[in-house]
Amino acid sequence: MKISEASFAGSSTRISEKPKQRFPEFAFIGRSNVGKSSLINMLCNKRKLAMTSGTPGKTRLVNHFLINGEWYLVDLPGYGYAKMSKTGRQKLEQVINNYINFSEEMHLLFVLIDSRHDIGKIDLDFLMQLGNRGIPFSIIFTKADKLGKNALAAQIERNRQALLEYWEELPPVFISSAETGEGKEEILDYIGSLLEEMKKEEK
Numbered sequence: 440m441k442i443s444e445a446s447f448a449g450s451s452t453r454i455s456e457k458p459k460q461r462f463p464e465f466a467f468i469g470r471s472n473v474g475k476s477s478l479i480n481m482l483c484n485k486r487k488l489a490m491t492s493g494t495p496g497k498t499r500l501v502n503h504f505l506i507n508g509e510w511y512l513v514d515l516p517g518y519g520y521a522k523m524s525k526t527g528r529q530k531l532e533q534v535i536n537n538y539i540n541f542s543e544e545m546h547l548l549f550v551l552i553d554s555r556h557d558i559g560k561i562d563l564d565f566l567m568q569l570g571n572r573g574i575p576f577s578i579i580f581t582k583a584d585k586l587g588k589n590a591l592a593a594q595i596e597r598n599r600q601a602l603l604e605y606w607e608e609l610p611p612v613f614i615s616s617a618e619t620g621e622g623k624e625e626i627l628d629y630i631g632s633l634l635e636e637m638k639k640e641e642k
């Protein structure tokens with residue numbers, strides 16, 4: 440799948456404020472600073488579509504981007520930013536939970552994990568919650584350019600094994616880099632195949 444058109448469609452803190460035009464949504468979540476907004480920009484070939492920052496906690500709202508006039512990429516705030524005030528964190532959690540629990544159009548949630556690190560408790564807890572609530576998700580290991588080829592493969596294998604302690608089988612897993620564009624085709628083709636499936640089901 441190719442993205443020929445990508446534009447900002449609106450920000451919200453609750454689903455009643457979502458863009459009025461409803462289309463299938465593919466959302467990106469993960470720890471603060473893991474690279475959600477950068478990945479969206481990379482997928483869309485636009486450097487400044489979603490706002491990014493070296494300081495965690497940049498994205499505070501749910502941001503919808505309309506793609507090819509027929510589906511949305513959704514940029515969510517990050518979870519687990521330790522330096523934020525308790526109230527600030529609770530507010531973000533509310534924004535995130537309201538979206539992932541109640542957005543009827545959300546077709547799939549991509550959970551991003553930094554490919555350099557071991558999966559932490561905070562990620563595992565988040566993934567467990569998704570499992571318990573029956574929310575469909577897929578995993579993307581980000582910032583692949585920051586590790587050498589062998590170290591990357593070893594770290595990803597460690598993380599797969601860590602996940603396999605909790606799940607019998609894993610959902611599709613992708614590797615990405617906003618710097619090199621790695622993973623772009625695979626992620627977009629996967630979204631494309633899910634959209635095709637939806638169209639067939641509608642017929």
Ligand code: GTP
Nearest residue numbers: 471472473474475476477491492496497498517617
């Ligand atoms: P919040 O909105 O704060 O939750 O963060 P985010 O997950 O949207 O992260 P963002 O895209 O803002 O990126 C955070 C930092 O990581 C920025 O300094 C990016 O330039 C950097 N970054 C993101 N993706 C990559 C990547 O694939 N490779 C490298 N080298 N740096 C990246």
Ligand code: MG
Nearest residue numbers: 475476497498
């Ligand atoms: Mg962001």
